[in-house]
Amino acid sequence: MKKVSLVALIVLGTTIWAQNTEIKKTPEVKNSGDKALLVKSDAAELEAKKKAAAEEKAKLPKPYDPKANAQSDIDKLVAQAQKEGKNIMIQAGGNWCIWCLRFNQYVQSTPELKNNVDKNYLYYHLNYSPENKNEKVFAQYGNPGDKYGYPVFIVLDKNGKMIHIQPSDVLEEGKGYSLEKVKEFFNQWAPKKS
CATH class of the missing domain: 3.40.30.10 (Glutaredoxin)
Incomplete structure (x- = not known):
């Protein structure tokens, strides 16, 4: 019985530690204005990545022919x-x-x-x-x-x-x-x- 309790405590402690570690990785948001800036920043970064990928794709040769048999x-x-x-x-x-x-x-x-x-x-x-x-x-x-x-x-x-x-x-x-x-x-x- 003690072994089961010890294992349960270890699992619970590890889970709580992992959750706290994950929370610390999230940027601190103090108010809704900061949250909006964070969301806007993420959206801008995503948009920039999409644009860069589209520009790269436009420059590369297109070897696939949808009309080919x-x-x-x-x-x-x-x-x-x-x-x-x-x-x-x-x-x-x-x-x-x-x-x-x-x-x-x-x-x-x-x-x-x-x-x-x-x-x-x-x-x-x-x-x-x-x-x-x-x-x-x-x-x-x-x-x-x-x-x-x-x-x-x-x-x-x-x-x-x-x-x-x-x-x-x-x-x-x-x-x-x-x-x-x-x-x-x-x-x-x-x-x-x-």
């Missing part, structure tokens, strides 16, 4: 991959997705990554947007965007067989992507040379 495009890539002995890297997402655009720009502007991709893969940007969700194509691969968000990568072998699904969050670092993690990902799923 994705299944036909992928079928052509499979035929080409068989001839060239390459795998197919599908980057699923859309022009609305800043992380999708950032990844594309990162690969295209980093010679080490671009060379690796060009040597080992046929690269395709599979569109997911209100204009074209490519539901049948995504269904073939288990709808990975529903599970992982965007971008998500679908790796096919030269015969069009899906060999890997890669969420992108594990490749991120700060406001961008990790060179080492992206390099490792591309190297891991490159076709095995005999």
Whole structure:
């Protein structure tokens, strides 16, 4: 009985300590005028972040084509991959997705990554947007965007067989992507040379 009481006291004490610690992190608001300034400051900061993201997005290339016939495009890539002995890297997402655009720009502007991709893969940007969700194509691969968000990568072998699904969050670092993690990902799923 004493053990249960001691455990209960420890849990209760820890909970109270955690709540007090959280309260101390909240800025002190003395009156409704201060509260209004705090809310206004948060709104202004959020608006500034949205504006910066919109400006960044506007400058980045838009590789996704909502009008493309994705299944036909992928079928052509499979035929080409068989001839060239390459795998197919599908980057699923859309022009609305800043992380999708950032990844594309990162690969295209980093010679080490671009060379690796060009040597080992046929690269395709599979569109997911209100204009074209490519539901049948995504269904073939288990709808990975529903599970992982965007971008998500679908790796096919030269015969069009899906060999890997890669969420992108594990490749991120700060406001961008990790060179080492992206390099490792591309190297891991490159076709095995005999």
